[in-house]
Amino acid sequence: xxxxxxxxxxxxxxxxxxxxxxxxxxxxxxxxxxxxxxxxxxxxxxxxxxxxxxxxxxxxxxxxxxxxxxxxxxxxxxxxxxxxxxxxxxxxxxxxxxxxxxxxxxxxxxxxxxxxxxxxxxxxxxxxxxxxxxxxxxxxxxxxxxxxxxxxxxxxxxxxxxxxxxxxxxxxxxxxxxxxxxxxxxxxxxxxxxxxxxxxxxxxxxxxxxxxxxxxxxxxxxxxxxxxxxxxxxxxxxxxxxxxxxxxxxxxxxxxxxxxxxxxxxxxxxxxxxxxxxxxxxxxxxxxxxxxxxxxxxxxxxxxxxxxxxxxxxxxxxxxxxxxxxxxxxxxxxxxxxxxxxxxxxxxxxxxxxxxxxxxxxxxxxxxxxxxxxxxxxxxxxxxxxxxxxxxxxxxxxxxxxxxxxxxxxxxxxxxxxxxxxxxxxxxxxxxxxxxxxxxxxxxxxxxxxxxxxxxxxxxxxxxxxxxxxxxxxxxxxxxxxxxxxxxxxxxxxxxxxxxxxxxxxxxxxxxxxxxxxxxxxxxxxxxxxxxxxxxxxxxxxxxxxxxxxxxxxxxxxxxxxxxxxxxxxxxxxxxxxxxxxxxxxxxxxxxxxxxxxxxxxxxxxxxxxxxxxxxxxxxxxxxxxxxxxxxxxxxxxxxxxxxxxxxxxxxxxxxxxxxxxxxxxxxxxxxxxxxxxxxxxxxxxxxxxxxxxxxxxxxxxxxxxxxxxxxxxxxxxxxxxxxxxxxxxxxxxxxxxxxxxxxxxxxxxxxxxxxxxxxxxxxxxxxxxxxxxxxxxxxxxxxxxxxxxxxxxxxxxxxxxxxxxxx
Numbered sequence: 001x002x003x004x005x006x007x008x009x010x011x012x013x014x015x016x017x018x019x020x021x022x023x024x025x026x027x028x029x030x031x032x033x034x035x036x037x038x039x040x041x042x043x044x045x046x047x048x049x050x051x052x053x054x055x056x057x058x059x060x061x062x063x064x065x066x067x068x069x070x071x072x073x074x075x076x077x078x079x080x081x082x083x084x085x086x087x088x089x090x091x092x093x094x095x096x097x098x099x100x101x102x103x104x105x106x107x108x109x110x111x112x113x114x115x116x117x118x119x120x121x122x123x124x125x126x127x128x129x130x131x132x133x134x135x136x137x138x139x140x141x142x143x144x145x146x147x148x149x150x151x152x153x154x155x156x157x158x159x160x161x162x163x164x165x166x167x168x169x170x171x172x173x174x175x176x177x178x179x180x181x182x183x184x185x186x187x188x189x190x191x192x193x194x195x196x197x198x199x200x201x202x203x204x205x206x207x208x209x210x211x212x213x214x215x216x217x218x219x220x221x222x223x224x225x226x227x228x229x230x231x232x233x234x235x236x237x238x239x240x241x242x243x244x245x246x247x248x249x250x251x252x253x254x255x256x257x258x259x260x261x262x263x264x265x266x267x268x269x270x271x272x273x274x275x276x277x278x279x280x281x282x283x284x285x286x287x288x289x290x291x292x293x294x295x296x297x298x299x300x301x302x303x304x305x306x307x308x309x310x311x312x313x314x315x316x317x318x319x320x321x322x323x324x325x326x327x328x329x330x331x332x333x334x335x336x337x338x339x340x341x342x343x344x345x346x347x348x349x350x351x352x353x354x355x356x357x358x359x360x361x362x363x364x365x366x367x368x369x370x371x372x373x374x375x376x377x378x379x380x381x382x383x384x385x386x387x388x389x390x391x392x393x394x395x396x397x398x399x400x401x402x403x404x405x406x407x408x409x410x411x412x413x414x415x416x417x418x419x420x421x422x423x424x425x426x427x428x429x430x431x432x433x434x435x436x437x438x439x440x441x442x443x444x445x446x447x448x449x450x451x452x453x454x455x456x457x458x459x460x461x462x463x464x465x466x467x468x469x470x471x472x473x474x475x476x477x478x479x480x481x482x483x484x485x486x487x488x489x490x491x492x493x494x495x496x497x498x499x500x501x502x503x504x505x506x507x508x509x510x511x512x513x514x515x516x517x518x519x520x521x522x523x524x525x526x527x528x529x530x531x532x533x534x535x536x537x538x539x540x541x542x543x544x545x546x547x548x549x550x551x552x553x554x555x556x557x558x559x560x561x562x563x564x565x566x567x568x569x570x571x572x573x574x575x576x577x578x579x580x581x582x583x584x585x586x587x588x589x590x591x592x593x594x595x596x597x598x599x600x601x602x603x604x605x606x607x608x609x610x611x612x613x614x615x616x617x618x619x620x621x622x623x624x625x626x627x628x629x630x631x632x633x634x635x636x637x638x639x640x641x642x643x644x645x646x647x648x649x650x651x652x653x654x655x656x657x658x659x660x661x662x663x664x665x666x667x668x669x670x671x672x673x674x675x676x677x678x679x680x681x682x683x684x685x686x687x688x689x690x691x692x693x694x695x696x697x698x699x700x701x702x703x704x705x706x707x708x709x710x711x712x713x714x715x716x717x718x719x720x721x722x723x724x725x726x727x728x729x730x731x732x733x734x735x736x737x738x739x740x741x742x743x744x745x746x747x748x749x750x751x752x753x754x755x756x757x758x759x760x761x762x763x764x765x766x767x768x769x770x771x772x773x774x775x776x777x778x779x780x781x782x783x784x785x786x787x788x789x790x791x792x793x794x795x796x797x798x799x800x801x802x803x804x805x806x807x808x
Contacts, residue, residue, distance in 0.1 A: 213275060277563040
């Protein structure tokens with residue numbers, strides 16, 4: 001069931017058979033169309049069918065938006081969300097196939113049998129979990145109200161109509177006292193007046209905080225029995241939402257704690273910056289409230305045991321007890337004669353190897369080895385008397401011959417922790433050993449069967465063994481447990497998968513990473529590291545390398561995910577870095593970006609991404625020497641990463657050290673000959689250093705392979721060489737390409753700069769400014785813009801970006 005969105009009469013479809021569905025009766029009617037109860041003749045189950053209105057059936061825009069929204073909703077697999085099974089077309093009808101939910105709406109329940117406080121709290125948790133799931137996927141509901149919540153007979157709640165209302169109604173006007181109680185923004189039906197946020201009513205751009213306000217209104221009504229803003233007419237209701245503070249909840253609802261009252265009133269703040277940033281943050285506060293009221297309460301994980309067992313079978317990791325096979329190495333006596341209890345030790349956890357004779361190892365085991373390595377590094381890094389090398393510093397030793405003393409000297413550590421996944425007759429086992437670099441002796445070793453549902457405990461046991469054998473001080477188990485992030489092995493598995501794909505990121509893999517981080521959050525909404533992983537992923541989505549997501553969409557999702565992470569754990573360097581990247585690449589808040597990067601570095605000095613992005617900020621601000629030093633440090637911390645090496649080359653180039661930059665790119669391309677982005681950037685250095693023919697040759701070759709990457713540079717190069725016909729041909733081809741995919745306006749500006757057409761150049765640069773296109777921030781330091789500096793419009797643009805004046 002979906003409730004109708006507006007009113008429109010059309011002939012009933014009841015009694016007809018459309019495709020594989022026999023229509024039984026009308027459930028609701030609206031401006032988008034009608035919703036019917038039907039029987040799925042193939043699967044013999046009841047379903048709800050939502051038909052596109054006949055007047056929109058031929059509207060390609062409406063159909064495209066409907067398809068896009070249905071696809072988004074179909075990804076929301078959650079017990080408190082009404083599922084979308086598919087989008088179909090049959091007999092000239094377009095319709096969504098949805099789960100049919102037996103029950104009554106929450107609106108009916110509130111009128112007829114209002115819940116007692118404990119019951120209302122259970123209802124509230126289910127609703128907030130559903131909206132948190134949508135926010136984790138980047139969806140804003142926009143129409144949260146009791147009529148869109150179904151209460152089943154067993155009191156399981158289902159939230160309906162995710163994201164559909166905003167996409168289907170193109171024209172509608174708001175009138176005071178509108179009996180349909182609807183409102184439109186830019187032609188889109190987006191919600192019901194009594195539950196709208198102030199910014200919805202003002203037709204402003206919406207984000208997750210709009211849903212938080214609507215949730216607050218619904219929760220207030222859930223406990224008090226009345227909507228705090230409902231008035232006799234639509235106009236009065238709008239006025240109340242915009243100007244009137246709701247009465248204290250406890251004045252109307254007995255049994256409500258002061259903590260719950262504070263939480264709901266925070267949702268109802270008129271200023272969105274004072275509200276919870278998303279439903280995930282609200283869910284976290286709600287969970288703390290329940291923990292305080294009922295100490296034994298734990299957040300539900302909705303762990304599906306059958307699915308978990310199926311996963312174990314897939315992984316060839318059958319449940320078994322810990323064992324020690326005859327061929328396994330026995331624990332050795334601790335060799336700590338040279339280790340003093342108070343010594344500060346240095347350790348490198350090398351990438352866990354995989355050994356299975358005669359067979360290739362699948363990705364499922366690869367991610368496990370990768371995830372265990374990174375997780376152990378994170379856990380051991382929390383110990384006060386142990387300096388642990390970052391994952392980026394050791395990643396290049398994967399699958400290389402292990403000569404402990406040589407590797408230890410290269411990494412400048414005194415101890416190595418080695419691991420290997422071995423296939424035994426009964427399944428996978430993890431073999432670990434602690435080795436002294438000084439003389440190569442084995443300090444400790446063990447082999448444990450790898451039982452996936454106990455992998456978190458296994459990591460703790462390994463960490464405790466390292467502590468014991470190196471005689472380290474520790475605050476007890478609290479330090480180790482705090483760095484788990486989650487107590488749910490399924491959530492941990494999804495997180496490890498997310499990190500695996502993020503580390504090996506491509507256009508496809510970055511979206512796979514988002515999928516797995518999102519699944520981890522679905523299982524454990526309070527998993528701060530998973531929210532941080534989501535933020536790490538979203539900040540990359542607006543780049544050409546990782547897809548075509550509009551900058552605003554990618555960055556708004558990154559902000560939400562990072563703030564959710566920090567609301568759960570303010571000490572995550574990943575989340576602070578992600579916020580810094582948003583400030584750097586989207587908000588252009590330079591001081592705030594520097595604050596976030598410095599905070600991340602203070603929390604984890606060897607966190608390479610923080611140094612990488614900080615170097616970008618420093619070069620944008622013209623602090624060249626600092627930028628070079630920071631880029632070199634990022635490379636030192638992540639020596640096996642091509643982007644880290646390329647960042648040094650780019651920083652040298654933007655610092656006008658062209659010979660060093662070219663040598664840097666040459667060395668990188670010797671190791672990575674197919675790295676097109678490095679070739680492109682080397683071409684820019686040639687262009688800047690007057691090696692124009694070499695630059696032109698690079699851009700011509702790349703343009704044939706990837707016009708979106710090289711088109712602007714090629715058009716500019718042609719223009720600067722006086723080849724105006726060729727430059728205009730590239731411009732024409734890029735304009736044609738922009739009709740098929742997104743091409744940033746700055747790319748066209750660069751071609752116009754080459755052509756000497758400054759009016760058109762500034763026209764497109766202004767568009768880039770309006771879009772907050774990230775690389776516009778380089779306008780004060782990139783020589784490609786040098787010819788514009790004498791124009792007053794250039795000075796104005798630099799000032800609008802709050803950048804320092806260009807250096808000579």
